[in-house]
Amino acid sequence: MLTKKQIEEEVLVEMEKMFPDAHCELTHENPFELTIAVLLSAQCTDVLVNKVTKNLFKKYKSPEDYLAVPIEELEQDIKSIGLYRTKAKNIKKLCQSLIEEFGGEIPKERDQLVLLAGVGRKTANVVTSVAFNEPAIAVDTHVERVSKRLGICRWKDSVLEVEKTLMRKIPKQLWSDTHHRFIFFGRYHCKAQSPQCHVCPLAHLCREGKKRLKS
DNA sequence: CTCCCGATAT
DNA sequence: ATATCAGGAG
Numbered sequence: 001m002l003t004k005k006q007i008e009e010e011v012l013v014e015m016e017k018m019f020p021d022a023h024c025e026l027t028h029e030n031p032f033e034l035t036i037a038v039l040l041s042a043q044c045t046d047v048l049v050n051k052v053t054k055n056l057f058k059k060y061k062s063p064e065d066y067l068a069v070p071i072e073e074l075e076q077d078i079k080s081i082g083l084y085r086t087k088a089k090n091i092k093k094l095c096q097s098l099i100e101e102f103g104g105e106i107p108k109e110r111d112q113l114v115l116l117a118g119v120g121r122k123t124a125n126v127v128t129s130v131a132f133n134e135p136a137i138a139v140d141t142h143v144e145r146v147s148k149r150l151g152i153c154r155w156k157d158s159v160l161e162v163e164k165t166l167m168r169k170i171p172k173q174l175w176s177d178t179h180h181r182f183i184f185f186g187r188y189h190c191k192a193q194s195p196q197c198h199v200c201p202l203a204h205l206c207r208e209g210k211k212r213l214k215s
Numbered sequence: 216c217t218c219c220c221g222a223t224a225t
Numbered sequence: 226a227t228a229t230c231a232g233g234a235g
Contacts, residue, residue, distance in 0.1 A: 024231090025231085026231075037231095038231070038232095039232090039233090041230085041231045041232085042219095042230090042231080042232040042233065043219085043220075043221095043229085043230055043231095043232065043233095044220090044221080044222080044230055044231085044232095045222080045223075045229090045230050045231085046230090046231065047222095047223095047230095048221085048222065048223085048230085049231085079220095079221075080221060080222070081220085081221070081222090082219085082220040082221035082222070082230085083218095083219050083220050083221080083232090083233095084219090084220070084221080085219075085220085086218090086219055086220090086233080086234080087219090090233085090234090117233095117234090118232085118233065118234085119233085120232060120233050120234085121232095121233095122231075122232065122233085123231090123232075123233085126231070138231075140230095140231040140232080141229080141230070141231070141232085142230095142231070143231085159232095183231065186231095187230095187231085191224095191229095192228075192229060192230085193224075193225060193228065193229070194224095194225075
């Protein structure tokens with residue numbers, strides 16, 4: 001298991017060198033669009049989501065716009081994303097409670113955000129961090145995989161345990177940047193199927209990297 | 216835990 | 226053919 005010192009002095013330093021300007025790759029122009037984009041991104045790549053939201057955000061500007069069309073039409077508009085029936089239903093519910101309970105605006109507090117349909121802890125963390133500039137570490141598939149391979153947390157840890165460990169071992173002012181750097185690292189180098197351990201600057205301290213470089 | 220699910224990479 | 230993709234709800 002990596003120590004807090006190793007994480008701060010080696011992992012975070014290398015991550016910053018590799019991805020100095022890591023950022024949210026879901027295209028959006030306001031908190032509402034960001035929330036919809038993150039909701040759509042479940043079990044789907046950012047590239048696909050951006051392809052769909054390019055047209056979606058032209059057609060639907062407000063919660064009222066999503067409520068104005070039959071659900072079948074919304075389903076067709078997001079079909080290529082996958083999980084489209086669940087997501088369409090959640091968008092409808094989310095828009096309705098936005099209007100009825102939140103004055104038509106995306107709430108800024110995570111406790112409020114998770115009350116919205118289709119918004120869990122991970123999505124809420126992305127919205128608070130990216131849209132409202134509040135420090136948070138959203139643990140998605142990449143953050144989880146990278147944290148476990150490097151040995152920052154244990155293999156059996158739940159996503160909540162991973163998040164707690166990261167918050168404990170990383171200075172709060174670096175939470176949001178680190179979150180994005182872990183995602184870039186996981187997406188482009190430490191990939192699920194074929195991690196690039198042979199060119200990874202962290203391989204010398206990575207449990208999984210050492211194991212993979214032997215074979 | 217299972218289910219939701221199309222697109223893409225391997 | 227199978228694994229994976231910025232997960233969440235029941």
